[in-house]
Amino acid sequence: MSDDEDELQMDFSLDQSVSDGHGLMGLGPLLFTESERSLMERMRQELKIELKQGFKSRIEDVREEILRKRRAGKLPxxxxxxxxxxxxxxxxxxxxxxxxxxxxxxxxxxxxxxxxxxxxxxxxxxxxxxxxxxxxxxxx
The missing domain is CATH 1.10.10.60 (Homeodomain-like)
Known part of the structure; x- marks a missing residue:
C-alpha cells in the first residue's frame, strides 16, 4: 500500500472506532466530543505538514536526480x-x-x-x- 492509502486506511479505522462507539484494541468505547475531534484533526494536519517539511529537501533531491537522469541522455x-x-x-x-x-x-x-x-x-x-x-x- 502507498503512504496515502495507509493514511486513508488509518483515518477510516479511527473514524469507524469513534463512530461505532468502540475503542481501539479492545480498550472499550472511545467517545470524543466535537472539539476533541477537531483538535485531533488539527494535530494530524500539523504533524503531516511537519513531516513533509522534514523530508522536503530529500524529496527535492530525489526529484532533481530523476530530472537530471532524464536530461542526461540528450546532447544539445x-x-x-x-x-x-x-x-x-x-x-x-x-x-x-x-x-x-x-x-x-x-x-x-x-x-x-x-x-x-x-x-x-x-x-x-x-x-x-x-x-x-x-x-x-x-x-x-
Missing amino acids: GDTTSVLKNWWQQHSKWPYPTEEDKAKLVEKTGLQLKQINNWFINQRKRNWHSNSQSLKSKRKR
Missing part, C-alpha cells in the same frame, strides 16, 4: 549538428581519427568518451544497418 542540438556534419562528410568510413576526435571535443565541448559513445551509437543505429541493407541488395 548544436553539438549533435557538429557531429552529424562530420558523420555526413565521412559516411563511407565513419571512424574519426584521434585528431578528428580532438577537434570535435574542442568544437562541441563534450568529453572524448561522449564523442566515442556518440559515434558507436550512431554506427549501430545508422551505418551498420545501412551496410547490411546494401549487402542484401547486392545479393539479389
Whole structure:
C-alpha cells in the first residue's frame, strides 16, 4: 500500500472506532466530543505538514536526480549538428581519427568518451544497418 492509502486506511479505522462507539484494541468505547475531534484533526494536519517539511529537501533531491537522469541522455542540438556534419562528410568510413576526435571535443565541448559513445551509437543505429541493407541488395 502507498503512504496515502495507509493514511486513508488509518483515518477510516479511527473514524469507524469513534463512530461505532468502540475503542481501539479492545480498550472499550472511545467517545470524543466535537472539539476533541477537531483538535485531533488539527494535530494530524500539523504533524503531516511537519513531516513533509522534514523530508522536503530529500524529496527535492530525489526529484532533481530523476530530472537530471532524464536530461542526461540528450546532447544539445548544436553539438549533435557538429557531429552529424562530420558523420555526413565521412559516411563511407565513419571512424574519426584521434585528431578528428580532438577537434570535435574542442568544437562541441563534450568529453572524448561522449564523442566515442556518440559515434558507436550512431554506427549501430545508422551505418551498420545501412551496410547490411546494401549487402542484401547486392545479393539479389
